[in-house]
Every structure is written in C-alpha cells, then in structure tokens.
Amino acid sequence: MEQGKANPTAAMLAIGDEILSGRTRDSNIHHLAQQLTAVGIDLKEVRIVADDPEAIVGSVNDLRARHTQVFTSGGIGPTHDDITADNIARAFGVSIDIRADARATLCKHYPNGEADLNPARLRMARIPDGATLIDNPISGAPGFSIGNVHVMAGVPKVFEAMVAGLLPTLETGMAVTSATVRVERPESVVAPALGELAKRYSDLSIGSYPYYGSGGYGTNLVVRGTDPARVAEAEADLIRAFCDI
C-alpha cells in the first residue's frame, strides 16, 4: 500500500442471543481484533446483536456504508435460529437460494454425499445472489462474501479458519507496531507528564491502561503507530520521563 495512505477500516458484527444472555463468552472479537491489527486494517467498531432480523439488517447496512470491510460471526448453521444469511440477503436487496457450488461443497464433506443432505443441512447451502464462498476447512459449510461484507460462522475454530483464508485476499495497510512501558504508579501520578508527551507525539496513539496488582495500582503506557522508528523514539522518551517517579 502507498506510503501516507490511511489504512482500510473495518467493523465487526457478532450475531447471537447466546452472547447477549451471558451464556457464551465471545472469543471471536478478540481474535479478529488481533488479526486485523497485524495486517494494518483498523478495526473501528464492533456490535453484538441478537438473532433478530431488524437488528441484523439495520446494523449491516449502517456498518457497510461506513467501513472498508465488515466481518460478521454467527447464525449460519442449519437450525431454525440461524437467520443470518437470509437477513444479509435482505440487507443487500438480493434473493437467496440453495446454490450449486455451496451444495457441492457440502456434498463432499458428508460421508454419504448427496444422501446426507437433509433439509437442515441444505439450509447451509443457501447463499445470497452475487456472493462468493468463503472456505470452511473445518466443517464444510461455507461462509460467504457479498460486497464488502464477510459472513462467517460463530464456532471459534471455524471462524478462525475462515478468517485465516479470507484475510490474504483483502487489501491491507501499514501494520501497527506498539511498545509498552510498565510504570508501577497509578495513572493519576503519571497523567500530567504523559499528557505533555502525547502532545509532542500527536502522530502516534499513546494510551494508558491501569492495572491492579499485588503492589496496588500501576499503569501500562502503550505507544502505537505505523512507523517503527517513531514508536521507538516515543518509547525511549516515556522511559526517560517515568524512570524517576
């Protein structure tokens, strides 16, 4: 990617009642956040919504208009509560039906091929018109990309495998490097000098993250930026500023 060009932006939409009810602790958000940061796609926002048609259609249409890429997880299985694919089709105003390529993929996955394709499994071959398939090396049933929206499974192993296959096909940006300086003092003590430093390095992102350990409160100072030399310079300044407090 060109020097000086801003990184592509992304949003994630996690779909599922089980996350909102507290039954399941999502791990896909954290996984995707790390993967996108590593390739220079800036994750700007995440939403978690229920298995609810209006919530899915509204969020997808809002997010795809504002970001380079949108990644979804959940709701593409074979059961009655898997309504993501149908509502992605609605969001794009296209039809959806069982598609030959998806059906063939499923066929290959089951031991008895076509004979194993009951109506539930065939639901997983329903793909919106114009979408391209995302490979599922774990359990066969594919995800799909339509426009800038990438629709993937919620089961973490499958989600992670789909992301691994998808990311190399997307335009990426400048990877962000970070450096962390750990200061054994509370945020309120480091804040004044930190604020001054953040002004001097306004081209970088400098964050402070309190932690609570056995010795009481401490602070992790984190510098992030796409120019490794500049990040190292700020890190050295942070160490100088806080080694004597």
Place this chain on the structure above:
Amino acid sequence: MEQGKANPTAAMLAIGDEILSGRTRDSNIHHLAQQLTAVGIDLKEVRIVADDPEAIVGSVNDLRARHTQVFTSGGIGPTHDDITADNIARAFGVSIDIRADARATLCKHYPNGEADLNPARLRMARIPDGATLIDNPISGAPGFSIGNVHVMAGVPKVFEAMVAGLLPTLETGMAVTSATVRVERPESVVAPALGELAKRYSDLSIGSYPYYGSGGYGTNLVVRGTDPARVAEAEADLIRAFCDI
C-alpha cells in the same frame, strides 16, 4: 414487576482503543450480560467504539433513545485519553465541571486528602450537570448516571463493583430461567425435530449451539423463558425427542 409486562431492555457501550486493537480482551461485556440476565433486564445490543468523540456521542444518543438502560465502560480515568465523561456531557447537551461531591469522594480516598488532588486526579471529579454519582468502593473515583445512561470504569474489578452497587437501584423484570440439553449429534441432525419443537414453544426462546469436542460435533439445546414450569416442560420434550437419535 407486573405479570405479562415486557422486561426492561438494555444496551452496553464499551469504550476503548485497547479492545479494538486486540491488546485487551474485554471481560466487562460478559459480566454485565450475566448480571442483567439474572435480574430480568434484557441486554439487546452491545457496541465497542474507540476513544473518539463522535463515536461516543453518536452511539450514546442512538442507544439511549432505544433502550430502557444504557451501561458504558471505560474512559473515565485521569489521563488525556480518558474522554468519556466530556462526551457524555456533549451527548446530553449539558456542561461538565469539577463537582464538590465528586471532589470530596476523591479527597477521602487519598492519604493526604486535598493535597493529593493533582490536576490529573481532579479530572476524575468532572461530572456532567444533573448526573448522580455511582460509588466506587475499589479506587475512589466515582462513575455517574445521567438520564438512563450509567457511566462506569473499564478496569474489571472497578466495573464489577460499580455494577453491583447500581443494579439494585434499577427497575428489573422477570428473571430468565434456562435449561440445557446436550445432544451428542451435530446440529444438522437435530435441526428438523428441533424446528418443530421451537414452533410448539413459540413463547420460549430455543437456541442450538454447536460445539466441537473429542467425539466430533455435538449440540447444546438451550431453552430460555421467564416461566420456569414452561421451561421445564420444553426441556422434558427435548429430552424425549432426542434421546433416541
């Protein structure tokens, strides 16, 4: 709460670059989801946004118009990147300044009282006009409630303590009971009969959650509802339907 009245709804807004960059794995969403479910407040959506004024103002105003309660986490510490309180004030169109009650709370927390209140710490006494304080038994600096928006810290220990103090003050609903039936078969095998059952129990939420274990794919069937007798009835039917497959 009255029988038959719908439960109050809620949204959560987690604020912080560190979650979106993958540096921190959020735990507050899962904690709040479990706490709200236990008291019958229905968490309908979650958003994670960056430490960005427009993102905070836009999300808060959108969510507070659509839900009974909104809970936020993050961005109320003493450093330059803690911009949540100021932007909540902007969202409500009210002014914000250091307030005597918040200042007194901080004063009591530090060993040397007023002498310890440097400008960074005083930032944590900035409270929007018309807000009421949320107690912070862990580290002193209060959260606050304004209208239906409850603004809390991002550090999990502090967030959890604030939620524990806040929840008993809110109108709650009918707690949701759930029952889980574990079936050692993939979703695509249980789907047809499950769909039929879900139609018969349309007053309940019946979800199916695939897992991948040592014996291959299995499915957890989860029934949720506010009437324990009805949940038990559906659970018994699920066991009957799936004990012979």
